[in-house]
Amino acid sequence: MPAETRSRRSDALRNRDRLLATAADLFAERGLEVPLDEIARSAGVSIGTLYNHFPTRDALYAAIIPARLDALDRIVADALDVEDPWEGFVAYLEGLFGLMARDRSLNDAIAQRRPAGDEVAEACARSVDAVLELIARAKAGGGLREDFAPMDLAMLAAAVSQVIHESGDWRRFLTLHLTGLRAPTDTTKGSLPPLGGKDPSNRVCLRRPGPSRRPRSR
Amino acid sequence: MPAETRSRRSDALRNRDRLLATAADLFAERGLEVPLDEIARSAGVSIGTLYNHFPTRDALYAAIIPARLDALDRIVADALDVEDPWEGFVAYLEGLFGLMARDRSLNDAIAQRRPAGDEVAEACARSVDAVLELIARAKAGGGLREDFAPMDLAMLAAAVSQVIHESGDWRRFLTLHLTGLRAPTDTTKGSLPPLGGKDPSNRVCLRRPGPSRRPRSR
DNA sequence: TTTGAACTTGAGGGAACCCTCAATTTATTG
DNA sequence: CAATAAATTGAGGGTTCCCTCAAGTTCAAA
Structure with missing residues (x-):
């Protein structure tokens, strides 16, 4: 039978x-x-x-997460598809934080680093590899500073999560973080991206600073 | 009588x-x-x-806050005393976040923008003026980007508060935020401050990037 | 020392949330 | 349509924290 x-x-x-x-x-x-x-x-x-x-609450959440994890996988994959290493790195950040902004539970889950269930932990591990790759590529050819560590990404995620939580303009914050607060010096004049405070089509500036800007398509 | x-x-x-x-x-x-x-x-x-x-809980907290507010006033005053505008601005940030790191309640108070009592609100207003001054000076002579807004400071405070909350290395995070993630370009080579991951004497780098570095004393 | 006002006490009621389980209802199958 | 296993229900017990108040205690002035 x-x-x-x-x-x-x-x-x-x-x-x-x-x-x-x-x-x-x-x-x-x-x-x-x-x-x-x-x-x-x-x-x-x-x-x-x-x-x-x-x-348990975790069991319930564990049954919900997969969809979000798929979205995350897609974001990572897309970011890896971007030719320019810096733009790929930024695309990942933008995607991840956009996801967090749309779903407060992701925010919470990250903040209280309690990966409700093995499945989540596994999926995180899965994407960690890809993220390390993104970082390595951004360092090698995208101008990401060499001393950037995964820990810095974790801190950034925590930071942005709070900005989102307080309904701040996280894209603006991210742009600031990526480029720093200093105004252009004489040698880098014009290299700063606009912050776009009230701009409804709020996108994080993907362009690399400096003269060598070439448009890119995906 | x-x-x-x-x-x-x-x-x-x-x-x-x-x-x-x-x-x-x-x-x-x-x-x-x-x-x-x-x-x-x-x-x-x-x-x-x-x-x-x-x-009420707020009444209790309101009776505790004054000491912290005094500390904050001192930090602001010290920051205004720093000659170099950029360094003054950074000194303020360092002082404020250091205070928050030492006292989680400040952290919470900022996060849940509920200024437990008029006294707090008043003291905040008092220091806001000084902070605006610090920002203005940093823009005029310190190389702070012109489009930096008070809102950006609020977001930064929220962000750092979360980094502190998760026991992150907030000084490292702050340094990153102040200078951005990009590695030095050909034109700005050598302008990036070190991040100092495990350095026990962890201080946020106060020096301005670029060639024009002059030591400063207070 | 007396006395009355000031102060302290902690049991207890209330609210929010968690989780369980005996009784009941419902779907499926023959 | 039974029969029965599968599901559902919601009252109720547990916990934690909030806040109150009637009864008891302590200080200090006379």
């Missing part, structure tokens, strides 16, 4: 889906601390059902 | 002092969220007594 002849009940599947959808929304909007009671209520289900499907 | 003929009881004064000292310690060490029960217990006093002296 087959291993399992009895299939999952339809209402259980429906409830599970509802819970996941609701939790994803609430986590993205308000962070990881949303009361579980509220998630259950919003999903039109009792708290007991929530616990029935997901014994 | 005099307005108040009856003096405060000695035990009340003693308890108040103990509460303030204990709360200052705990707030500095663990942030603003320390349970009030614990503060009372640590002070060797009942929770009722705490509430008797300080009806």
Whole structure:
């Protein structure tokens, strides 16, 4: 006889889906601390059902994360596809922080470095390799300073996460961080990208400073 | 007759002092969220007594803040005393963040922009003027980029606060932010300050990049 | 020393959130 | 339509922290 002849009940599947959808929304909007009671209520289900499907908050979050991780993988892949090493590095940062800005739970998850579940840890490890590659390439041919360490990226992520949290203009902040606060000196005149405070089409400036600017396409 | 003929009881004064000292310690060490029960217990006093002296958590914190605000005033004054405008600006940042690193409650207070009490708000306003002055001077003669806005300072404070919170090397982060991530180009070769990862005498690099470096004393 | 006001105490009620489990309902299968 | 396994339910117990207040204690003035 087959291993399992009895299939999952339809209402259980429906409830599970509802819970996941609701939790994803609430986590993205308000962070990881949303009361579980509220998630259950919003999903039109009792708290007991929530616990029935997901014994812990982490289990619930672990069931939501994969989609975000896929997005992250895509961002990393895209960044690696960018020809110019510096632009690729910046594209990664922009993608990652954009994701964090759209989903507060990512923000929280990073801040409290508690990788809810092995799957997350694994996916992080997966992307770490790619990120190291991005960094190496940016150092070799993109003008990233040689003493830049992975720790600096972690600090930057933490920093930007807080800027996002306080509804700051994180793109502006990132641009500042990438280029520094100093005005152009006589020798580097004109090398600073604009900050674009209120610009609705807010993009981090990808261009390298200095005279050697060549347009790039992807 | 005099307005108040009856003096405060000695035990009340003693308890108040103990509460303030204990709360200052705990707030500095663990942030603003320390349970009030614990503060009372640590002070060797009942929770009722705490509430008797300080009806709200904010009232308690408001009674603690002045010392920190004085320190902040001193930092601002010292920064204004620095001759070189850029160095003065950096000295202010270093002082402010150093204060935040030593006292997690400052960190929290800034993060949740809830200026526990008018006194705090007033002191902030007081120092804002001086800070604007520092910024203006740094722009005029210190090479601070012209498009730097107070908002950028607020974002930086938020960012550094998170770096501190996660036990990051905030001096390193600050140096990076001040100078940017790009390696020296041909024209600016040698202008980057060292990051000093494990250096125990960790100071933010105050020197201006470029050839025009003159030592300075205070 | 007495006395009254000032002060302290800590049990306890309330709120928010967590999690469990016995009773009930519902889907599926024969 | 039973029969039964699968799911759902929500009241309730646990924890932590907040805050109050009636009863008790201590100071200091007379």
